[in-house]
Amino acid sequence: MTLSDTQKALTACQIELQKHLNDVASIEPLDLDALGIRADYFGWIRKKTEILREEKIFSIPHKIIPNKITLRDYNYLRPDKRAIVDNYYKHDTSTGAYVINAKKTALSLQDAETLIHSLVIKHGKVVWVNFGFNIGHEFRGKHPAIILKNTKSVLIVILLSSQPSNKPEINVEVKNVHGLPHRPRWANILRIVPISLLRVDFNSPIGDVKGDILSEISSKISLHGIK
DSSP states (O other): OOHHHHHHHHHHHHHHHHHHHHHHHTSSSOOHHHHHHHHHHHHHHHHHHHHHHHGGGOOOOGGGSOSEEOHHHHHHSOHHHHHHHHHHEEEOTTTOOEEEOSOGGGSOHHHHHHHIIIIISSTTEEEEEEOOSOSTTSOOSEEEEEEEEEOSSEEEEEEEESSOOSOTTTEEEEOOOBTSOSOOEEEEEEEEEEEEGGGBOTTSOOEEOOHHHHHHHHHHHHHTTOO
């Protein structure tokens, strides 16, 4: 592949994008819904290009490092991870919690990522994910999703929808996500997907769900033979 080949591919892409807009822009009266869909699509192409450009320099922002760590979460950590907490947090003996005692930017990249992966983006947490512009009935746009597994570079998540479902056998009702606006949501076990960390919106609140919700999701996954 040469630079000339790449430039030709870019030109061909630009031509097709313009055609996609012209398909509705030249028709009177304007179909505002169709225009909106195209605007969303073009916006996603721009966003995805930004993600690709930043992929090699991407790091999870230090600002999501927790300000406070409960004693329960601290005790759950391995000794090497507790040592990191001890280095940057102060133990509040009155509550048992560990309160950050350093600027988050002072944490080394390795220590910061260790704490984030262990305490923030873990099983049961709910993050906002940009699923982009997809085809047909595929999920699209920005939606919350429950983390089922974190493999460091990829998250396995189950999408949450605010639309009630008439198929309780494959859905789990989530009456509330702690840390997000209070509203009922539904998790469809057929909508479990792997996503890159680059799709997570770390500027949005991160919530969590109760253990009984995770247990019900796990049970329905096993019941339907999903691995």
